[in-house]
Amino acid sequence: MPREKAPDKRRTPKAPEERIRARNESAILRAAVELFARKGFDGTRITEIAEASGLPKANVYYYFETKEAIYATLIERLLQGWDKALEHIRADREPREAITAYIAAKLDYSRRHATESRFFANEILRGGGFLSRVQRRHMREITHERVEVVEGWVREGKLRPVDPRHFFMMMWATTQFYADFAEVAAMTVGKAKLGIADFNEAQDAIVSTILQGCLPCPASSAVEVS
Amino acid sequence: MPREKAPDKRRTPKAPEERIRARNESAILRAAVELFARKGFDGTRITEIAEASGLPKANVYYYFETKEAIYATLIERLLQGWDKALEHIRADREPREAITAYIAAKLDYSRRHATESRFFANEILRGGGFLSRVQRRHMREITHERVEVVEGWVREGKLRPVDPRHFFMMMWATTQFYADFAEVAAMTVGKAKLGIADFNEAQDAIVSTILQGCLPCPASSAVEVS
DNA sequence: GTCTATAGGAGGATAGAC
DNA sequence: GTCTATCCTCCTATAGAC
Numbered sequence: 001m002p003r004e005k006a007p008d009k010r011r012t013p014k015a016p017e018e019r020i021r022a023r024n025e026s027a028i029l030r031a032a033v034e035l036f037a038r039k040g041f042d043g044t045r046i047t048e049i050a051e052a053s054g055l056p057k058a059n060v061y062y063y064f065e066t067k068e069a070i071y072a073t074l075i076e077r078l079l080q081g082w083d084k085a086l087e088h089i090r091a092d093r094e095p096r097e098a099i100t101a102y103i104a105a106k107l108d109y110s111r112r113h114a115t116e117s118r119f120f121a122n123e124i125l126r127g128g129g130f131l132s133r134v135q136r137r138h139m140r141e142i143t144h145e146r147v148e149v150v151e152g153w154v155r156e157g158k159l160r161p162v163d164p165r166h167f168f169m170m171m172w173a174t175t176q177f178y179a180d181f182a183e184v185a186a187m188t189v190g191k192a193k194l195g196i197a198d199f200n201e202a203q204d205a206i207v208s209t210i211l212q213g214c215l216p217c218p219a220s221s222a223v224e225v226s
Numbered sequence: 227m228p229r230e231k232a233p234d235k236r237r238t239p240k241a242p243e244e245r246i247r248a249r250n251e252s253a254i255l256r257a258a259v260e261l262f263a264r265k266g267f268d269g270t271r272i273t274e275i276a277e278a279s280g281l282p283k284a285n286v287y288y289y290f291e292t293k294e295a296i297y298a299t300l301i302e303r304l305l306q307g308w309d310k311a312l313e314h315i316r317a318d319r320e321p322r323e324a325i326t327a328y329i330a331a332k333l334d335y336s337r338r339h340a341t342e343s344r345f346f347a348n349e350i351l352r353g354g355g356f357l358s359r360v361q362r363r364h365m366r367e368i369t370h371e372r373v374e375v376v377e378g379w380v381r382e383g384k385l386r387p388v389d390p391r392h393f394f395m396m397m398w399a400t401t402q403f404y405a406d407f408a409e410v411a412a413m414t415v416g417k418a419k420l421g422i423a424d425f426n427e428a429q430d431a432i433v434s435t436i437l438q439g440c441l442p443c444p445a446s447s448a449v450e451v452s
Numbered sequence: 453g454t455c456t457a458t459a460g461g462a463g464g465a466t467a468g469a470c
Numbered sequence: 471g472t473c474t475a476t477c478c479t480c481c482t483a484t485a486g487a488c
Binding site for chain 2: 037038039040041042043044118121122124125126127128136139140143144147160162163165166167168169170172173174176177178180181183184185187188189190201202204205206208209210211212213214217
Binding site for chain 2: 480481482483484
């Protein structure tokens with residue numbers, strides 16, 4: 001059983017230099033996403049990223065060739081998680097459950113990944129020019145798939161005849177708001193900062209309004225299900 | 227007949243220098259709001275504003291002391307129009323009409339003043355640090371007034387018992403989306419750019435879903451009123 | 453009111469010692 | 471892998487001629 005190459009310690013997944021690299025890269029990206037979210041690409045200085053990640057500026061350049069490279073890495077990363085919440089919208093689920101789960105998942109994302117959400121919002125405000133054609137295409141396709149699911153529900157009479165694309169955007173916009181416009185949301189609920197209780201209240205309000213708004217009326221008499 | 231001072235021409239409302247000033251200031255502000263909306267405060271260069279407004283850079287400094295001054299002027303201007311759409315939410319109106327009018331007005335604003343909307347969105351993403359205490363206070367109060375109107379409707383049983391603050395934000399977020407995330411919205415409806423037809427479709431979808439979602443169920447059988 | 457010129461400083465990026 | 475020193479560009483802002 002003994003082998004001449006590395007005894008058996010396949011446990012340590014990486015060499016020490018690799019670990020340093022991983023740690024520093026992640027520190028840079030964490031700092032960068034925050035800054036890009038607040039000040040945009042052009043407004044963010046490499047010096048700021050360096051300071052916020054606790055590294056000298058030259059080290060940032062050691063790990064990432066340019067500012068664009070940092071930004072592109074973050075965009076790529078973001079889009080990898082893009083499909084997550086959408087997966088709840090599946091044709092084989094009942095609209096009520098699927099929609100409830102989707103809204104809950106998106107609100108949860110807004111709460112726990114507010115910075116990433118704002119980073120993306122900033123990129124869209126910028127005009128989305130950093131999104132590659134491939135990435136745009138991916139977004140379009142993934143969205144369209146889910147719109148078709150909603151269309152199916154409408155055809156089957158499981159949903160009132162509402163334009164699926166705009167219905168979809170309603171859920172999207174509403175949940176995103178709590179991340180991107182957190183200051184406004186906090187102001188509206190009358191607090192300095194949103195807490196988990198506020199997100200729960202938001203979820204109740206959104207889910208109940210949307211469900212009532214899109215489910216066919218006959219079923220709506222049983223709306224206050226547990 | 228030569229007279230030394232201008233004879234009787236009180237017609238021109240302003241002296242010629244005043245007119246030049248008005249024209250140039252407005253050109254600067256128009257260019258600036260566009261750039262600030264896309265790239266944020268830190269990301270926007272005075273040079274760009276000068277180029278976009280067709281003026282030499284030094285002239286921009288002649289009309290506005292600093293970049294902050296331009297930004298502050300735009301913020302102030304924006305907040306003056308802040309209350310407009312909210313005025314539809316009045317206690318003496320029926321919820322159905324008030325909500326319909328509010329959504330229509332906000333969507334109309336999103337369509338016709340998308341840049342201003344995006345400028346504001348950018349400021350919020352920035353953290354809202356350019357809003358003065360007075361301005362924040364104004365926003366808080368004006369919002370709270372309208373939330374109270376919705377609360378009143380709920381108490382009177384004219385609306386289902388939904389948290390008025392979150393209900394309010396739903397309308398806000400949904401309508402704002404079509405300005406701030408116009409690229410995403412266009413992608414979702416499958417076009418290169420949103421047209422007026424898309425806004426009309428959006429309005430139908432949002433109004434019908436929201437009304438159905440918030441009006442008490444008994445009344446909802448008559449939902450397809452003219 | 454307009455515009456050229458420039459001061460004074462900050463930013464992105466790199467070279468090269470350690 | 472780390473960091474100092476530095477190049478060069480570009481920016482905000484101002485001075486002052488026209």
